[in-house]
Amino acid sequence: MRQAAGIGVFDSGVGGLTVVRALTERLPREELVYLGDTARVPYGSKSAETVARYSRMAARFLVDRGVKMVVVACNTASAFALEALRAELPLPVLGAIEPGARAAVAATRTGRIGVIGTLGTVRSGSYPRAIAALDPALHVTARACPLLVPLAEEGWLDDEVAGAIARRYLGELQAEAPDVDVLVLGCTHYPLLRPLLSRVAREVFGHDVTLVDSAEAMADVAHAELERLGLLRDGEAVGALRCFVTDDARIDEVGHRFLGRHLGEITRVDL
């Protein structure tokens, strides 16, 4: 019963659909249940207490749908609520920070890692802590980039405005840590800006910078964890995606940009 219901994924809004996309590619047979808390988006500018409260409600919704695993797609929710969710929920809970940190540690040569994310994620110190736990000799510099989320949602992915914003944020990061060779995209919205960020990072740092997308790292960890627990779905059928949102304004219009296809049926729910 539980196995049939698949993997539950929640996010503050539509950004987590980049994680759904990565899960669909890595685990095409799994059923996916997505919840976007679009009535209260964003989480990234709000306090730890508020984000933890919202995250609990979102995770409970997924558990009530009978999922076998909860994936916290949102980096801010992972930063402020993962420990509490793991303590409270009777199933595996996967966050965004640790898989991203692990991928960054594997990729760096200079030992200098940059992290960009929301105000909440950066303020939490979660990435520096997770990276230090893997290798205390590494240096981490984190920079909050509040304008990147609305930029991605506006769909201005690589124009004059996007270039000016990226140069400003990455320029500030470079001034503080010029030897960074790995940049963690610590927010589900940022993969949409990947070509821009990759190009501007090379310009600003004067050398190639490897971008780490937590979404792909999370899909790998989800696969490994389900395999370890013997919970991978059998059969050849492709898994379906069911989408729930707490507010439905522009959801399909913006959502398909993050998912890479239309979302299909979307159900509005109150938490």
Add this chain to the structure above:
Amino acid sequence: MRQAAGIGVFDSGVGGLTVVRALTERLPREELVYLGDTARVPYGSKSAETVARYSRMAARFLVDRGVKMVVVACNTASAFALEALRAELPLPVLGAIEPGARAAVAATRTGRIGVIGTLGTVRSGSYPRAIAALDPALHVTARACPLLVPLAEEGWLDDEVAGAIARRYLGELQAEAPDVDVLVLGCTHYPLLRPLLSRVAREVFGHDVTLVDSAEAMADVAHAELERLGLLRDGEAVGALRCFVTDDARIDEVGHRFLGRHLGEITRVDL
């Protein structure tokens, strides 16, 4: 009792403090009670139904504090909830749209008015409707500018990024309506960007454009309405401001930019 409690003002977040600032200047003796729904900010990208639900909860909170008037500072809340609030609440309710529309109609010479605001405000058609009700011969062109709110909150009020964003939005408005001579700042955040928008509007349109700030128009209407109802506060004492928020992350840091001074005591509440 009710008179002592003063004027209640609510907004989706901190932007409404520009309205508080205008009320303080116009009505310095009045006590003010401000509620910023910072746990669910922004309203501008959300559906009519969600915005109306949140607005009702916010207005009820103010009514329970014993205020004599409710000012809906948020343009999106005014667009989606003003009628319902007026029908339900036993006191005068003042919105942002009608005062702004009236000021715009008084200011235009060409009969072409531009409006910028959130997605919700623009989608609602509230400004064109309010202006048509005053003078059906006028032409109104509205443009949603989702990046201006995060820009104002980031505090990048007049740099390269701000210039690029303003040129893009106002350029699109100009292409559609080149004779616009009045531009309504249809969002509480935009007064912070006034010098930038004024300069870029002159550049883009090739002539002076009068900017209409709803906050000032609302303060005038609030004064007239309290006077008409015999509810102006007596005495010489300066009124105090009490601030309530639903989430307290960065509230004083960002809030003082909108209010022009520090907010004093701030109380966190759940709605």
